[in-house]
Amino acid sequence: MKKVEIMNGMIKTLSRASVLIVIALFMGIFYFLIKNSQLSIHTFGLQFIHNQEWNPVLKIFGALGAIKGTLITSLIALLIAVPTSFGITMFILKVAPHSIQKALRISIDLLAGIPSIIYGMWGLYVFSPFVGQYIQPWMMHFFGDLPWIGHCFAGENYGMGLFTAGMVLGIMIIPFITSIMHDIFELVPNILVESVLSLGATTWESIWHVIIPYGRIGFAGGVMLGLGRAIGETMAVSFVIGNAHTMTTALFAPANSMTSSIANEFTEATYELYSSALVELGLILFVITAIVVFLSNFLLKLTKNQHGP
């Protein structure tokens, strides 16, 4: 019996240690970000977050442009990825012949295996010319005259910009969201689905009225995972976003995201205020991601209390 006790003890300790190591790492990274952005925080204070001027010559740095770029591209990515992933999952599980389910699933997972820099290169060489020639002109024609959002679609059309970056990001996060949605779909007890089908519901009704309410926690979790991935993506975005530190509301104009600013400028940030400002961008990114995670947990808790299990 002693061997079993030792094994038990070891496993307990190892698992505790793993958790502690992860938490320590998290705190360590947070500490590093705060420490190295001190100079920038002291120089700019809260102005940093709502100043849009990023001028390395005048040594004035403001993150608003980059923050907007990150949020807008991530939002576009979600708008594209969530319905698509949902459609893919529905198709694989409910519509497609059972025999090809596994093959379809593997092929979607292959998308996740493609390195992000390859997405960037593909986006630059193939996708952005395509978007610039076909998709963007159509959107400008269709949405350009609408009262409130029309001006977002104005301006020159190059194929590179916030919109293309958002689309590439959307394609990148589809496999993650699909994978989680697939697992959630399968977790719903068959008996619930079958009982509603026996009452005469269609496939779509069983999905809408049973599976989605049952799995909403998981779905939200999957969406949040995708959002986290999209916010932090660097290489794919910096290839197609145009890398311009200008503030513009036009979706088709070149812009910058927090990650692409850091990736492009970090190695040549020759003076301390510059690198400190870039580290502060990293800190803001870190905080935004943390807020996304906490917010998702909070929302899920609310919905759980409202509707029961």
Added chain:
Amino acid sequence: MLYKILTCIVILFSLNSHASLLITGAGASFPAPVYSKWSEKYYLQHHIKINYQAIGSGGGIKQISLRTLDFAATDKPLSAKELESFKLIQFPVLFGAVVLVANLPGLTSQAINLNNQILKNIFLGKIQNWSDKKIQALNPSIKLPTLPITIVHRADGSGTTYVFTKYLSQISPEWANRVGVGMSVKWPFGFGGKSNDGVALYVKSIPGAIGYLEQNYVEKKNNFSLVRLQNKAGEFILPTKSSVAAAARQFNFKNISAGVINPPGRQAWPLTATSYILIPQAIPDTKHEIYQGLYQFFVWAFKYGQDDVSHLGFVMVPQKIQDEIWLRWKTIQFQQPKTRILGNPR
């Protein structure tokens, strides 16, 4: 058995430690092709390895000031104050052209003329279309397309950006005030490409685009239109080895921060970039051999490396500047007071 294997391994490692001297340097990517070629040839002849990594001028400056490298290369010269505070010596080695290219459909491989005023206005966004009368007036024999001008600049910090913005600041007080000089600036308009490849790619993909590149990235197959700039003497010049050499002849150590940007000289190319080397003013004993080796390398390079330089499209520093460079090498202090740089380049 194990003991025998270990002994063999130890012997193999100690054989390797008879290896040649290793001198490490890093910095600008502009001169990297030349340094690679030189170090490759030098190793074959003298078994001394010079390891150069192109990490960017800023990286090179940072690392040499921390003394993690033996030497650094930069396209952006350090001021006398910076040299004093980092305790470095700076000297030029190569000159090359920063080139303006444009994507003008129908005018592939034709050169167009732009003068200072127009160039500055294009990059400040005041002239927005290629069909503008002012541009057409300078190019009477060419029918310019009615395309909006799209500016392509660098997304990452770069010595090439430094050279171009320095030029713009010199020819335009408005540019100097509004934007200024730097390896990274706040461009009022335009796309940022990642490194020279990115700029070349963006210019190639966008009809009506104009961008600045290091000469080596202007490949014939891209069919770019080269831009002729008007130099200080008023001549419209193409970037060629002879126009860069004409600019290089104007180099003056006293005016090192200006480099040879917008120099006088009828045949001079105004956007000539100078690539400098940075080495410490004082050498500790442990590095004695390394700097003797580095000195011999540069002696060899200035004597025998001319062909490689020419072949790769650059221009070497003129002879009279080389003399001043050797003088600077002699000022290096070693820890042992009697030691000096050995040998004489002649």
